[in-house]
Amino acid sequence: MSRVEVRPLEAADLAACGAMLAERHRRHRIAHPLLSPRFEDVNAAVAELTAAFETEDASGAVAFRAGSPVGFLLGAPKTSPVWGPNIWVEAAGQAVTDAEVMRDLYGVAATRWVDEGRTAHYVIVPADDEDLVGAWFRLGFGQQHAHAIRPPEKVATAPLAGGLSVRRAVRADIPELARLDLELPMHHGLAATFSAGRVGTVEESLADWEDDIDNPEYATFVAERDGKVIGSAIGCALEKSSSHLSLALPDNAAFLAYAAVYPHARGAGAGRALGEAVIDWSVDSGFDSVVTDWRVTNLLSSRTWPRLGFAETFLRLHRTVGY
Numbered sequence: 053m054s055r056v057e058v059r060p061l062e063a064a065d066l067a068a069c070g071a072m073l074a075e076r077h078r079r080h081r082i083a084h085p086l087l088s089p090r091f092e093d094v095n096a097a098v099a100e101l102t103a104a105f106e107t108e109d110a111s112g113a114v115a116f117r118a119g120s121p122v123g124f125l126l127g128a129p130k131t132s133p134v135w136g137p138n139i140w141v142e143a144a145g146q147a148v149t150d151a152e153v154m155r156d157l158y159g160v161a162a163t164r165w166v167d168e169g170r171t172a173h174y175v176i177v178p179a180d181d182e183d184l185v186g187a188w189f190r191l192g193f194g195q196q197h198a199h200a201i202r203p204p205e206k207v208a209t210a211p212l213a214g215g216l217s218v219r220r221a222v223r224a225d226i227p228e229l230a231r232l233d234l235e236l237p238m239h240h241g242l243a244a245t246f247s248a249g250r251v252g253t254v255e256e257s258l259a260d261w262e263d264d265i266d267n268p269e270y271a272t273f274v275a276e277r278d279g280k281v282i283g284s285a286i287g288c289a290l291e292k293s294s295s296h297l298s299l300a301l302p303d304n305a306a307f308l309a310y311a312a313v314y315p316h317a318r319g320a321g322a323g324r325a326l327g328e329a330v331i332d333w334s335v336d337s338g339f340d341s342v343v344t345d346w347r348v349t350n351l352l353s354s355r356t357w358p359r360l361g362f363a364e365t366f367l368r369l370h371r372t373v374g375y
């Protein structure tokens with residue numbers, strides 16, 4: 053096999069790279085037909101890639117073998133300080149005809165990223181492409197996060213037992229909803245996630261809920277045990293999320309955006325009941341799929357959502373350079 057030549061990605065490469073991206077997405081949809089069929093179209097894939105290329109400070113690499121393109125990699129920084137001095141390869145940011153080529157592409161693209169001081173690297177990779185995930189693992193990356201999807205099928209058929217019930221939230225629930233908002237960031241601050249994300253205050257959350265409780269774009273549910281609120285969950289359209297973009301944004305998808313159960317009440321069915329309420333709301337609202345995501349280091353959500361039928365579509369891999 054002839055040698056791979058790698059150089060920085062240029063605007064003139066986008067048409068050929070978009071064709072590789074469309075082919076990657078076609079293969080991805082064999083495993084996950086609920087992903088959008090739109091991006092199997094080369095023009096649509098080129099448009100996504102072009103938008104990513106035009107993002108501020110975007111840069112990347114393209115690989116050729118015997119003059120033919122065999123892969124590309126494209127990243128851009130996010131401005132939020134949460135991610136450190138970062139570069140993100142989003143869902144439209146990579147495709148290869150041979151997974152090993154990704155290691156050559158990273159070698160060139162990451163030289164510039166690190167020269168620019170961007171040492172925290174995040175990449176969104178199709179979950180089922182074992183060879184590609186393996187190549188990233190051999191570049192020092194590990195899994196941080198998962199995106200997942202499930203069909204819109206009714207699930208909450210059995211009556212809840214043990215004094216458990218789930219209902220739509222009302223204005224009188226605002227104090228509990230505000231307290232429950234802190235449970236996820238507090239949990240993420242602990243082992244095994246150790247997130248540095250800020251935990252807000254109950255007061256901030258109370259103010260948000262006063263504004264949002266009647267917003268028809270969000271469906272909020274509370275779980276009660278013996279008449280006391282012990283958990284909450286929120287459903288909405290996936291477009292409301294800033295982390296499901298481009299090829300990772302299925303058409304007309306609902307989003308299980310949030311769920312939390314107080315620590316003392318976990319492990320007794322409330323999380324399942326809340327998740328099922330959001331799934332059923334998605335079906336009743338006419339969505340074509342339900343999407344969620346989780347930190348894979350969150351031992352609770354990473355075990356709960358697969359039990360509710362969510363299958364991983366994209367993995368977010370992460371590497372911090374310099375240690």
Ligand SMILES: CC(C)(COP(=O)(O)OP(=O)(O)OC[C@H]1O[C@@H](n2cnc3c(N)ncnc32)[C@H](O)[C@@H]1OP(=O)(O)O)[C@@H](O)C(=O)NCCC(=O)NCCS
Nearest residue numbers: 236311312313318319320321322323324352353355356359
């Ligand atoms: C995630 C969370 C909402 C789940 O609520 P819960 O009441 O603990 O979950 P349930 O008891 O209903 O369990 C749901 C399913 O996950 C499984 N599960 C839950 N925790 C588990 C664990 N630690 N180990 C193995 N399985 C587990 C249960 O067996 C159950 O599956 P089953 O009904 O098929 O048996 C809750 O743990 C929580 O608030 N965690 C902190 C905040 C958070 O992570 N929110 C999710 C944001 S992505």
